Amino acid sequence: MKKLKVLFTTSEVTPIIKTGGLADVSGALPAALRDIGVDVRVLVPGYNQVMAQAENYKLVAELEIAGFPRSRLLSGKMANGVPLFILECPSLYQRDGGPYQTPRGQDWPDNAMRFGLLSKVGAVLGCSESPLTWHPDIVQCNDWQTGLTPAYLHFAPEAVPSVIAIHNLAFQGNFPPETVQQLQLPSYSYSIAGVEYYGNMSFLKAGLFYADHITTVSPNYANEIQAEALGFGMQGLLTARSATLTGILNGLDTDEWNPAADTHIAKNYSITDISGKAENKADLQRRMGFKIDPAIPLLGVVSRFTHQKGLDLLLEIAPELARLPVQLAMLGSGDPAMQKAAQDLAEQFPGQFGVMVGFDEGLSHQIEAGADMFIMPSRFEPCGLNQMYSQRYGTPPVVHATGGLADSVVDTTTATLKAGTASGFSFVGMSSDNLYLTIKRAVSVYKQKRKWAALQSNCMSKDFSWKPSAKAYRDVYLSVLKRKKL
DSSP: OOOOEEEEEOSOBTTTBOSSHHHHHHHHHHHHHHHTTOEEEEEEEOOHHHHTTOTTOEEEEEEOOTTSOOEEEEEEEOTTSOEEEEEEOHHHHOSSSOSSBOTTSOBOTTHHHHHHHHHHHHHHTTSTTOOSSOOOSEEEEETGGGTTHHHHHHTSTTOOOEEEEESOTTOOOEEOTTHHHHTTOOGGGSSTTTTEETTEEEHHHHHHHHOSEEEESOHHHHHHTTSHHHHTTOHHHHHHTGGGEEEOOOOOOTTTSOTTTOTTSSSOOBTTBOTHHHHHHHHHHHHHTOOOOTTSOEEEEEEEESTTTTHHHHHHTHHHHHHTTOEEEEEEEEOHHHHHHHHHHHHHSTTTEEEEESOOHHHHHHHHHHOSEEEEOOSOOSSOSHHHHHHHTTOOEEEESOHHHHHHOOBOOHHHHHHTOOOBEEESSOOHHHHHHHHHHHHHHHTSHHHHHHHHHHHHHSOOSSHHHHHHHHHHHHHHHHHHHO
8 A cells, every 4th residue: 555645834843943733733643643654854944053953964955945945854853753855045934033023922923924835845846847756645834934834825826735733723824915925826716715814814824725724733722713702703704615624632742741750740650549649739739839648639730821822810719729728839920910819819828829920941851740720711722631631640630611622621520420421520501600610510519439539540541642533634534545536
């Protein structure tokens, strides 16, 4: 049987360059696809951070594409063995700052050209104009930064089909209408049946319109984005394309997040012997300046402090939580007002609430291992990872039933406990009262040792590896290729 070949185009990839979850997916999914026999190669821009790690990469193509700066294609392998193409164009990518923004946090003014070139090269490699001997059967695009690739492929000679993955619909890559001409797209593509989006041209709209298939990062999110509340103006198009829209839950790095081998935590433990979790709780209580008491429920939070994450609701009910009583360990940063409110609460309830502002990789693992339950009341969450980390660490999450949270957490009831499927606590209706009542319900179950032990066992037995997700992506690729042949 011929090996399926996939070009995976992305604007960031762990561990080479990362700003968020897209990088994690771009690092893990191609590796998981290769594990099941798919020949995947990743294409990423040659930012400073990327070029610094490309010493042994070979030049495989000089690219002169009309309307774009000259560029080169380098080829090598990442540490996990996945082949990587680096798009080298110093004038566009090699500069101080991040992939998308200046050192001052403003969007690069030439982002349309920067990611237009990335999209165009992804399309060139997927059509008869490719300078390479390796030819993909399909091109996988990710978010708005590679959203023009399906459009370029649509107008390219002998082009392969494309799939675009939505990681967060809120980011769309919208630019002025004249960008269409600047990026060498046909003028007639600037229409409702094309790249036009409320008077602008949109990279993401282009991808959603022209791709042969659309995926997103959880089944529930695939449904939510077809409605106005979370559709961000794209709901009509997504509803029209619902037959070619598939939600696939992300996986997680089960080597990095493994309580049996985690080097960040005080005591390793596993589903067969969870006793070490008590030592991790005591260690976290010590680090946060809490009273060391195994009977007091310890709640954990690792999050950006933003409206999306719903932490304002948690801060609102903090006095009531203090009276339950519980302890609360928070790690994160973001909105200054929210950060200050959290720090004020820590001063108001010393020894019971603790807040660390910033990011600390070790502490994030220690919270997952040491907390009794993890609090994640996001207003919307395309997929989410912390609720998966929590379950893997035997730390039942408390979540708002949205997006990937609804897909990955089974609410604890008498029926789900009896069935062995319960894996956390969820609520419907975004309010501080609902969050408080759900935490109070979780604390009630926590005090019932036998039920809590069963719940922890359920959590730790779930498979959140990338293997099921990789198989689902492969099924999408094969179905697209089958449709194109008909």
